[in-house]
Amino acid sequence: MRLERRPQVPPYLVIVAPLAAVAVSLTLAAGLIAAAGVNPLTAYAEMVRGAMGSRLSLTEMLTRATPLILTGLAAAVAFRARLWNIGGEGQFLMGALVTAWVGHSLDLPPVPGIAVLLVLGMASGAILLAGPAYLRLRFGVDEVVTTLLLNFIVILFVGLMVEGPLRDPLAFGWPSSVPVDGDFRLPDLIARTRLHVGFLIALVAAGIVWLVLSRTVFGAETRAVGLNAAAAKFAGISLPVNLMAVALFSGALAGLAGSIEVLGVTANVTTTISPGFGYAGIVVAMLAALHPAGVVVAAVFVATVFVGADAMSRATGVPSFIADVIVALCLLSMLVALLFTTYRVRR
């Protein structure tokens, strides 16, 4: 038995691979659900109902998908260029923190104000990733470890701010930041639900990312760098400039996710604002095979699992951590599935 490279990737496999990965993951997770004494089919039915069964649950799910689309795009942009940005979580938090901070006292009309806040969120995420990218270029420090460690540093920084300078004196219990000015809240997309305009912004972002990656000089250069850095360098592409541009782009997308979450959903920042949006974004990007359109679909799927699992947990008593297990299994099986789109098994 050995692996042999396929001359061409059959187009149908691009669709089949993620579906197969999801199917395998759900089957494996079914064993864990059964171990909890619950019929897996019942549990999965509860999950689908919990995420899509009503107008409310559907909009809740899409609200949850919104930051995932953006952190997924952030990971996809970086991974395509072999920049291992595992710091989406930190960049998300940074974007959220800066947005809340400035949004509390910004003196601008609503529309320009929102624009300024979104740009600031993007800038904070971008700057946060520029650091590790610089360290890799200047000192050869692996960005995986630095971005991971920065996640811990940033969450402590958020804690420091919301317990200190940004503490909302009116809030009870858990420390949270002062809220952003009501003028800057993103309008609801559907009345009396939490789904907000940010969802549309995320969709537009996916379109822009697709356009940039597939149609621009920057996108073409990035692809060349990601696939064969030595050849790209030989062809006159500056690897440091390209890497830094990718880092700013990726970090900005994750920062935008945090910004939108504050303006659209929470209005303020706490240390618990992200249930792992940054890490889940990596899964989303991988499930999408790093394709921007796929990211939207994958984000909706992952959001379905998370929102559905909460509902399912309430109904059946299966611990809601099952959602994280399913998502992690999806990442691993998708990796294997991707291998079999480019390789086949030969005897």
Next chain:
Amino acid sequence: MIEALDILANTSLWAAVLRIATPLIFGVLGALLCERAGVLNLGIEGIMTMGAMTGWLTVYLGGDLWTGLLVAAMSGAVIGLLHAILTVPLGLSQHVSGLGITLFASSLAYYLYRLLVEVGDLPPTIEPFRPLDVPILSDIPILGPILFAQTLPTYLALLSVAVMAYVLARTPLGLAIRMTGENPHAVEAQGLSPILIRIGAVVAGSALMAIGGAFLTMAAFNSFFPEMVQGRGWICIALVVFASWRPGKALLGALLFAFFDAYQLRLQTVVEGVPYQLFLMAPYVLSIVALILVARRAEVPEALMAPYRRGER
């Protein structure tokens, strides 16, 4: 300021250094073993979490402490085997697979914990490893309480450093592992299987990582709770680079790191007006600084992260 120096004179600080270093020593040795064979194991954070859970759970369900450590090691080995299969014979991205393993192992640990343990207001506890009181030796002033009043796993960690250093430098197996990390084609050409050697190293390394995690729930604390590993795995990955892939230096790195950690914990109580988060950030900032200092000079195993496929060069 005087108080800040006083802490240094306190033996409890130095005893704490060894205690805090123990999980790091196990973790860094495990990561070092994997990387010496050419495989980056970012599953470490999840594997430590899994080891922390399974070790604790074994004792909670009535096993003794050593059985608990063994079960933890085995659970780590199983997760490590998964990472090994994905990255070695299948040759998948070690970065992505490792992250996937971390997400999977930690979420599975939390899930199983919730499933199998009744959690009330406070997490249930076990009777953890107790510090030894080596007769006579522990009565030696200053050194006694530091060196001879630790828990047994701490001594096991120190012993592991010596064993790892010996195996890598002095045995045929160690040579084969080092060679696999440098040039797997050379290993294949001499009739050994680089694939099996890599799988073995990742499995054994992961078992060590899991023991490191188990130390947290079975000696440092006495209960399991989510997020308890707190990036120690990532710090171990940084420490391997800092140690230039050498077990002796890895021990040194872990101790140095533990010293800063123990010191900042005690400093928090005497320095007023500085948010405690700044102290908590110190270990992570320190890791990044350490990486910057050594990254250029490090002697990286040449074939680290390069998947090996027979007949492909």
Next chain:
Amino acid sequence: MTAVLELDGITKRFGALTANDSVSLTLGQGEILALLGENGAGKTTLMNILFGHYAADAGSVRVFGQELPSGKPRAAIEAGVGMVHQHFTLAGNLTVLDNIMLGSESLLRATSSRASARRKLMQIAERFGLPVSPDEKVSRLSVGERQRVEILKALYRDARILILDEPTAVLARPEAQRLFETLKEMTKEGLSLIFISHKLHEVMAASDRVAVLRGGRMVAERVTAETTPEELAELMVGRRVERPVRQDHRIGAPVLVANRMRVDVGSETKLQDVSFTIGAGEILGIVGVSGNGQASLGALVSGLTRLSAGTLTLDGQDVGLMGPRGMIRAGVGRVPEDRHSEGVVGELAVWENAVLERLRSPEFSKRGFVRRAACKAHAAGLIDRFDIRGATPDTRTRLLSGGNMQKLILGRCLSIGPRFVLATQPTRGLDEGAIAAVHSELLAARAAGAAILLISEELEEAVALSDRIQAMVKGRLSDPISASEADAQRLGLMMTGVWKEGSDAA
């Protein structure tokens, strides 16, 4: 003569490609057998099957009468087969002794017997006249010394049959001669040898018998004393492909002038005191044994590394610090040493590779957006003009054969009508047909007035194409000689550092 090794009906397929088609071969006790064939004829595949790196699809291997299980290097080693790979299988960060001991002891032993291993190694080194220092790190050894370590590795495992894959590729001619003398000595000690080569002269000089592979088939076996280089050449290539011939013409004004260039990488000096001049319509050939600084010169002139001292001017303009993009803008066409790792991005389409160097020019992009139609049209033009077979603009580049990939790279840099062309090992690994095509393109560029720097390890190629030749030894260049003065004897001396009577580069 008793057969120590018999290959019978070996067949090996890689996908659609049949690398070995029912190949049979025997090796006699104490014999030196040359396995001759072009690049891609299947020589290395055959030897990898014999050694157990690959499992054959059909056929059997018998060593001293015992059939070897397929796909198990360990079994081959234990049966007494040793292999010296073309790409050395050594670890640079480990010592010579480490490299040699690997695999010789059971992995379950609690400790290595290094002292006895060292004794055994020194005995073997003594017996075969292959001196080494066991505690030196391999990365500090010269290429010739590394090869010695490779051979010692096999002897240390008690090999009685030794296979050497292109053993002279990295050696200067005197070193190669010494190697063959050593090999002759070895046969007296009871070893039997196979060496793989595509060089006729060394096959004629060093072997007892020749087996010729072509297109994966065994086409002929000859006793060396009873054949001629001409016959072997014809057997090896099959059809005669005429290589194009350089026509004499007037060389124009100097285009590229290098003056006392030095390149330091870290603390290491890679190039020193390198000077040359290339005129319009001239090809300057740089010959030399692999690893003497040719790669550094190629990297420098293609813009990948920067000058530490000296100057490099193109039409009077300083280009020594320009970087790849600057070089491209200045009208330099560059053919890199390794087409797979530097020449193309295999996973991209042909059209993307065709424009990769000039994506930012207005011809191929507008306001940051790629003009896909213009790019694809350009690629289609290249495919047509440079006869790139099996390609459309949308084909994935890695699917092209080596020759067609090289034509794509040549097309990319020649289509702009460059002032200066750098061609580094332009025909490495290509078959005769493709070599002829590459040569005629380079000569056409010469005729059009381009200055060309040809860096090649193939003496025949350098002599055939170049107007003048300089040899590179240890990062320095000899004085130029004109191609008409270049014979094998003189070039061979130049490549060992002897420029003229009584002078020595080292």
